[in-house]
Amino acid sequence: MLQRDIFIGEINKYLEKDKSIFFLSADFGAQALDELRKSFPNNFLHCGISEQAMLDIATGLALEGNKVFVYAMAPFLALRSIEQAKCGAGLMNLPICLISVGVGLGYADAGPTHYTTEDFACFRSIVGSSIYTPADSTSTKLIANELLEKPKFSYIRLDRDALPNISPEITKVDLNRGYRVFGKINNDKIVLISHGRMLHKCLEIYSNKSERFVCVDILRSKPFPRDLPKDFSSCKGIIVVDEQSPSGNLSSCVFEAFSEQNYFPKIISKSLPERYVFENGGREYLLNKFGLSNVDIIQACEKII
């Protein structure tokens, strides 16, 4: 099931009991959204292909005490309307949740206008925002319910594709602390840190050599999990894998968090290069071509050793 259908499906369930929700779309769809529009027409607003106005309208709705979800394709929601998000949800601390679909190279082979390889850096710079990047269905569902119960200014980064469920399942404790760990840490192990789709690559590497690696899924990258640096301060090194441009991606959060707490392990950032991707061939092809294959990640580990 697509992450967007899971997230909106939870909103549909919640709407049965709480009508103070408004769902706004900038002409972006989903099967679950069709259900929402049919069952709860009073709670849906089509804003046209107007992401900027959509965020302003969301601000007005939130100022009147509503829980507001805005929904669009990632590059347009994150970048085109970022100043509206700052001036509305940010400056006035309003419970507006931005659901952004198709992060990274999700829209391969649409080209660079539709790739979202800088949304993370942009959105994490907006004061007051929380950022979630679920890697599977269960975490998507948990994040949706968390935000329905305790709405806040948040940016949700969903994948375009359906991502396989990860075992063992995420728990509420994981969600509260913002991350989950696969494997046990010791001085000899390398920690692979990622989120969303790229976590699955890291998990594949970890599964093949669990004696050498530990894998960490960052569910909530902002505020960055406070306990994480201490928990992993004794590792051999850290590889941060993110389907984003080099500047300001997940590795920046990791660098900042560790150094703020006076931990200085060797940290290597594996991201997309500083260039726009015009090539075709599908997402996996592009990831492999631009330095995010499993082999590339393992080679980065060699640098640490």
Add this chain to the structure above:
Amino acid sequence: MKKINDLENLAKKYRRDLFEKLLIIKQGHPGSIFSMIDIVVALYHGGFINYDSKKNLFLNKVLISKGHATAALYPIIRDFGILPKKEWDNWGHKESLLRVFGNISIPGIDVTSGSLGHCIGVGAGMAVSLKKSGQNKKIFVIISEGELYEGSTWEALLFAKHNKLDNLSIIIDINSLIILGNTRDCLNLDPIKDKISGLGINALEVDGHNFSELISIFNKANKKGELNCILAKTVKGKGSSIMENKKNWHYWNPMSKEEIEKTRKELG
């Protein structure tokens, strides 16, 4: 509702109050404040913003999209007793809630603004919510004509029209000046009325300094069933011959003693 003569005197008093404040803080946007002060006096003291004296709050909302001129509301909300007088007195002397740009931490200010082009959308969101919850309240949004350059303004107008938001009134303060000069010379916006009407929105023209006309147009716009956009023709810096129609008086400028006295005299 106060008499026209009373409204004129109040506007004069508020211009003078604000001038004295800006003189102290040596910043702010006198040209933009003075161009819209008659509009807000007509709204608040002309009986269009319902005030609940028991709860000490306004029932309707006024969003100043041209946030650099939000200070025009400060003496009004002070006189209604919503803004503690202490905050007004402290402004420019001690720590005060008041700022050159308004924000929602100030009692009586309904939106944090400053960046242009946001508030028609914000007002539309509020108006939708009020309509759906069956509340009989009104939202007034005041924008500068310069905000017609922002794409989000037009996006929001389309939305407001489509959703038949007759509880939303948009007022455009048309003083014909932006920072670099006359809008006609910089990037022509005319004909504004045709552009607004072209969206199917009821466009009503008014002299933004004539209280009889303002009261009459607000009454007209109060009728249910239509989204209204009031085009208020104004003069930037209205009331001070030193500031009137001068683009550099968008911001505060240093003044000689003679200029200060002359302005005081003109503002009454």
